[in-house]
Amino acid sequence: MGATVLQVEVHPPRVKQMLALCCSAFSWQQLCNLEYIMLHKLHFSLGVPxxxxxxxxxxxxxxxxxxxxxxxxxxxxxxxxxxxxxxxxxxxxxxxxxxxxxxxxxxxxxxxxxxxxxxxxxxxxxxxxxxxxxxxxxxxxxxxxxxxxxxxxxxxxxxxxxxxxxx
The missing domain is CATH 1.10.472 (Cyclin A; domain 1)
Structure with a gap:
């Protein structure tokens, strides 16, 4: 069984910042959808403190x-x-x-x-x-x-x- 790892992001990067890092290769919606797909594939359980x-x-x-x-x-x-x-x-x-x-x-x-x-x-x-x-x-x-x-x-x-x- 895998261990549960807790990660708390106090100052998450903004979508605008992420788009700049990707040289604006994606739209805002595409980036948000990509994030969702990655979290789903990695079986992330997002908790809220x-x-x-x-x-x-x-x-x-x-x-x-x-x-x-x-x-x-x-x-x-x-x-x-x-x-x-x-x-x-x-x-x-x-x-x-x-x-x-x-x-x-x-x-x-x-x-x-x-x-x-x-x-x-x-x-x-x-x-x-x-x-x-x-x-x-x-x-x-x-x-x-x-x-x-x-x-x-x-x-x-x-x-x-x-x-x-x-x-």
Whole structure:
């Protein structure tokens, strides 16, 4: 059996940079398709460190007595859904996993109206970066509310106002 190797790319090269290295022999779409084919052929399992940060930050909140376990599980479920949505959007590749996680947790906390369960400054990120990421996440959730509703347990969707009735 092969060993699992973890590789974390903090500053991945941009597609534009890769195209320049290839002397513009490929289009943007061709390069993205080629990357997909190579990863598939190599049986890569792409993991996302953001999910690990979710659990880490939630444990911190419970350990210092900021939140009840039942409430943190709800926040974590909603934040996980928002994280999953963000993985499909290139706009979020600019953010470090810890920054993205803090913002997803803060947004989930706000949507569930749990009143500052998550400290935005827990990761030590600049205020401008936090506000930029939060703004983009709010837009992402607004645009993809229906999809997010389908990803979450019904009671959480209903509690945070994402549930859309068919009436």
């Amino acid at each position: 953001t999910i690990s940060f979710l659990e880490h930050f939630m444990h911190k909140c419970v350990d210092v007595g900021q939140a009840e376990v039942s409430k943190t599980l709800e926040v974590q479920a909603l934040a996980r859904g928002v994280v999953e949505l963000s993985l499909a959007d290139y706009a979020f590749t600019n953010y470090t996993p810890s920054l993205l996680t803090i913002c997803c947790l803060a947004l989930a906390d706000h949507k569930l109206q749990l009143l500052c369960l998550v400290d935005l400054h827990l990761g030590g990120h600049p205020e401008a970066a936090l506000q930029d990421c939060l703004g983009k996440l709010q837009l992402l959730v607004a645009i993809n509310g229906t999809l997010l509703t389908q990803m979450l347990p019904f009671h959480i969707s209903k509690k945070c106002g994402l549930f859309l009735s068919s009436e």
